[in-house]
Amino acid sequence: MKIGFDNEKYLTMQSEHIRERINQFDNKLYLEFGGKLFDDYHAARVLPGFAPDSKLRLLKQLSDQAEIVIVISARDIEKNKVRGDLGITYDSDVLRLMDSFGDNGLYVGSVVITQYSGQESAQLFKNRLENLGIRVYIHYNIAGYPSNIPLIVSDDGYGKNEYIETSRPLVIVTAPGPGSGKMATCLSQLYHEHKRGIHAGYAKFETFPIWNLPLKHPVNLAYEAATADLNDINMIDPFHLEAYGKTTVNYNRDVEIFPVLNTIFEKIYGKSPYKSPTDMGVNMAGNCICNDEACREASRQEIVRRYFASLNSLVQGTSSEEEAQKIEILMNQANVTVQDRKVVEKARERSEETQGPAAALELDDGRLITGKTTNLLGASAALLLNVIKELAGIDHELHVISPESIEPIQKLKVDYLKSKNPRLHTDEVLIALSASAANSSLARKALEQLPKLDGCQAHTSVMLSDVDIKTFKKLGVQLTCEAVYETDHIYH
Structure with missing residues (x-):
């Protein structure tokens, strides 16, 4: 930026x-x-x-x-x-x-x-x-x-x-x-x-x-x-x-x-x-202000992020429809649409391809990286791993966390902590990566890329858990989510 x-x-x-x-x-x-x-x-x-x-x-x-x-x-x-x-x-x-x-x-x-x-x-x-x-x-x-x-x-x-x-x-x-x-x-x-x-x-x-x-x-x-x-x-x-x-x-x-x-x-x-x-x-x-156009563009992007946040709040029942409508009017005044946020379309495309939740992140140089939901990882956790592998120049086919080390964590979550979701959240995958870094130079190299995510833009095709939202926030990633729940359960 x-x-x-x-x-x-x-x-x-x-x-x-x-x-x-x-x-x-x-x-x-x-x-x-x-x-x-x-x-x-x-x-x-x-x-x-x-x-x-x-x-x-x-x-x-x-x-x-x-x-x-x-x-x-x-x-x-x-x-x-x-x-x-x-x-x-x-x-x-x-x-x-x-x-x-x-x-x-x-x-x-x-x-x-x-x-x-x-x-x-x-x-x-x-x-x-x-x-x-x-x-x-x-x-x-x-x-x-x-x-x-x-x-x-x-x-x-x-x-x-x-x-x-x-x-x-x-x-x-x-x-x-x-x-x-x-x-x-x-x-x-x-x-x-x-x-x-x-x-x-x-x-x-x-x-x-x-x-x-x-x-x-x-x-x-x-x-x-x-x-x-x-x-x-x-x-x-x-x-x-x-x-x-x-x-x-x-x-x-x-x-x-x-x-x-x-x-x-x-x-x-x-x-x-x-x-x-x-x-x-x-x-x-x-x-x-030393670069007016840079501030204008950053502000236009902020308005779009606020728009997605208002739609999320509306679905969750914590805001009114008028709030989202007001921000939509502000988007028109700023001459910006959701399509001006590149990660939105990329996440939507990936979700359509995989028929499941997906996520996209834009790096500083404009590269767009995606992540999809798997048996082991949620879409946002997969995205984080794909991004830091890309930044570290690590082949995407190589594992920085072995599947064998993920399975015991899943067992802990489901069998002992009674979680219904076996997939790893972003914080859990980062802890697993940190543990792997003790013995793996690839994992260590991947982990060292995390500071580069500060200020990057990301979008997910579904609303995330509070845990994932907080992890992205701590990393400095500017996140938006579609106003859609991942499951059709009544209680979230």
Whole structure:
């Protein structure tokens, strides 16, 4: 994949811009940090060259000035809300985030439980954190939020929330996921700081949509596809256009809430520091694109991947038909079809030839490799072996794992672990390959090719198990699947 984004320029420019914003206020800035901090793979896919840990590296550059406040909604704790990408609950992710920040030398000052109205599960989580020595603050529901501004900006509104004690000029407010109450936490702090005579500031750090790219640029369309379940819509920022005569891009929720925010700022400060939602942002990503066409193509491919993901979710009953339809419209706007994803047609052709599940992968140089289902291997496991043999220059007729070593694993699965599927999954075939590498130079050579799969495209003719999906993800393979179950069983 061609590089389209200058990551080092981004880190330098972004950190400088945040420091400038801190200096605009009384050396106190509450920065609402949206998106994923440690593993922003969406940004890495649509801006090739963007490192998934760029935001973390950015924070490390600011570590001497920054402290982190993690926000979680009491409602999400009560519902046991789960992060789809990690499969863990939001309250567990708070602990994961704290460990990850600490391991990277970043200071986490406290946790805030928002939208609290006496939920027992939230109180238990608060007790658990405090027993671990973590400071916890409670923020409450405010009747009529966000429209009842006289109540919100009063001692019975923001004033009722516990004041978060912070010690550094830059306060990063982050959360396990959207809807946690990051913005409300920041605004509540502005109210409390103002009462203490401190003119603190607020800014927002969201990578997407990129404000200084065109509205229908594929990078921005890919963001709409990624948030189709939230029904986010990119739009021209009318407040910025009116104030400055410049066309910039924001999204509907920020544009809709801005008049309310502006009034809140005026109530707190006497005058709003911002004239538009775009003004509130500090994102410099658009200035660091070094190959626009590479980013356009990467984003078009991302939209197709999101389309297949939405079809899979629809079949699994976890999303609506409207979500898939919205992404289909975005595909039309980006002038891309599923045929533009080469591995799709190749996997379909192989499946038709073999009358069974099949898979295809595109290597960096454009070669297309396929895999089919056999008595020993599932299609995705067979694909992995075929790909690494191709990369290692090993004849496809040669075995890098002997069939004799696979049979005991199948016996373990079926006879002892009571699995109904004797075929090896991707993780099992890689373990078998690793074991073979101890005595086989061919197996060792094949195993050494795995890092080359990072960034490759793959498609399967059926939906895969969670195990196989996670294996491809760990290898960095960008996977899509047909929205078809491998069997006609009702329970999957």
